[in-house]
Amino acid sequence: MAHFNRDVEGFTASRVVKTIGSENVDNYTVYILEVYCGSYSWTVRHRYSEFHELHERLVTKYKIDKTLLPPKKVFGNQNEEFIKKRQADLELYLQVLMHYLPKLPPELAFFLDFDKYEIHGITQLLAEHLFEKGEKILQSQQTFVVSPLHLNAVTQRLKLPEPTCDTGDMRKDLGHILDFFTRLKYLKILGTKEPLGTSNIEVNQLSFEMNCFKSLTVLELDQCNIGTISVVDTVKKTLKHLIVHGSLQALKDMLLRDIVYWQTEDTEETAVLPVWESLQAADFSHNEIKEIDESVRLMPRLEYLDLSRNQLSDVQHLHYLPALSQVNLAHNRLRTLESLHVRLGNVKILNLSGNQLDTLEGLSKLYSLETLNVSKNKLAEVENVQCIGKLPCLENLILRDNPIRTVVDYRVAVLELFGDRAKEVLLDKEATTQQELDKIAVRLALQKAKDDRAKRQSTSSTADTSSIPN
Incomplete structure (x- = not known):
């Protein structure tokens, strides 16, 4: 600029x-x-x-x-x-x-x-604003919203061989910005694809560095050009919650910032990679991500991951995240889920709504799962969801907006899959009624009698066969 x-x-x-x-x-x-x-x-x-x-x-x-x-x-x-x-x-x-x-x-x-539009004017105005309101923003723990324009101006201004205050007005001293940035915990960077005001300045093409931020715990990037961001190592050490919307086509574009090369499963190249060591929650929803690449392993302490509203057709590499307990994969392009327990580990809350699933067979061994949302899929028959009845910890199941809802006695048929645990399960956010429990008890008793009769007949047939002389 x-x-x-x-x-x-x-x-x-x-x-x-x-x-x-x-x-x-x-x-x-x-x-x-x-x-x-x-x-x-x-x-x-x-x-x-x-x-x-x-x-x-x-x-x-x-x-x-x-x-x-x-x-x-x-x-x-x-x-x-x-x-x-x-x-x-x-x-x-x-x-x-x-x-x-x-x-x-x-x-x-x-x-x-x-x-x-000019870096001195921009930084002086920002400095004056933070001189007056910066301390209040920090104390109230407000999220400070800033444009790539401002961050570019600060980055470029710091590179000039000039004093931090060259106007004689101490309110416009660059030091106010640096002090504020150093202590700031909550930051949102709001980009735009439109030219700035009446200028020819493309805001999302302006590069900036983030080494001034020493205390960030929450960072949100909205409609930004990730390729223009650099020097994020300091942020990686302190950040606990990362939110990126409308800015990504690949996870590695964000997670591998400042890294030239690294080791993958298919190559022998290796590098000492600075991980996002404090990151506990990551929201990458509303992007254009097509796959979950290996860069997710740089978030070893991640507990919550939101990848909803992307273009995923498969679930990969999440086994690198041993602490992961909540995953949102809603509104992607998932059709099948195979051996999901191997890929997700001990996840407790899983959102798969708005996909194209016609069976839940791949979830049969997610034994730690407590909440499952599979609304707005293509689940048509009770048999399509039968396997989840064996999940010992599942307490919340959401099946709304699936063809299965047209099945006669839909709630009873689904809750019956949980056997004696039916009263513990919330189906579509509604508790099981006593009337439903009574119907389930009758159906289970009839099924048990049918199974016992079949077992006796099988035993009798075996005995008759064994009594025939050779």
Whole structure:
């Protein structure tokens, strides 16, 4: 992003203001300025009266020539020829100010929207805000929302050989930002795919470093370009909860930030990898992730994982997460689940809603499972879910919005699968009623009598066969 240079020659070369047009708004003329700062540009709109107010302040504070600004004109100021001449005069006025003033006055910088688009203006405004409200934000444990624009400005400003305060106003000292960032615990970075304001600045293309954040415990990235983020090792040490929405196509893009190469199951390359050593919860929902890659092993203490609303068609590599107890795989593209106990280990809460499952056979050995949500799938028959009746810890089962709901006595038929444990199970968030328990008891008794009769017949048939002489 563009920044102020210290030398006048460099300053004039990289900063140009042009008056590119005008428009009539409510019977007065608004002049359209285009500001060029390095490779960036933006437009600003001002009435002549606003130029006059700026000029008065500059005359008072900096003793510039009173006659430098073209004079007012009461009559004929809507004439096309007059407006064109005034455009040229105002452009010349601004160019003279920028060339001859030894340092860009804050008043002029604000007039040209440098506080919105240029790193000094952005950081000074942020510093002033944190000087006034930073301590309150920290004490109330609010989530601080910031744009990649601000983080890029801070990153670039720190690389300049300049004092942290070069305006004389201590409220705008860069140190206020650094102190705040060092102590901040809750941060949300909100990106955008749209150009910034009236500029050609693509916010999500601005790179930034995160080494200033020494105490972060919660980090949320929303609509960001993950490839522009660097120096995250400090964050990896303290972060407990990571949230990434609308920003990922692969988990490794986030989990392997700053790592050039690493070992996989298919290669012999190896590296000492800094793990996300404190991370307990990760929410990667609402992305475009197609697979669960091996980079998940860099979260060895993870307990909660949300991968809902992605494009997953298989469940892999979660066996690298021994502490994992809650998994959300809702609204993906899962059709089958084979030997899920090998892949998920001791998971207690599992959400598989909104997929394309027609059987739960792969869940038959998830013996630690307590809550299962398989709503909005393609489960049509009781036989499709029969295997979960043997799960000893399952207490909450959600089957809503499946074809199975049309089965006669649906609740009784499903709860019967749990046998004597039926009264302990919440089906579709509803407790088992006494009437349902009575029906289940009758059905179980009938089934037991049927099984006993079949067993006796089998025993009798065996005895008869054994009594036939050879």
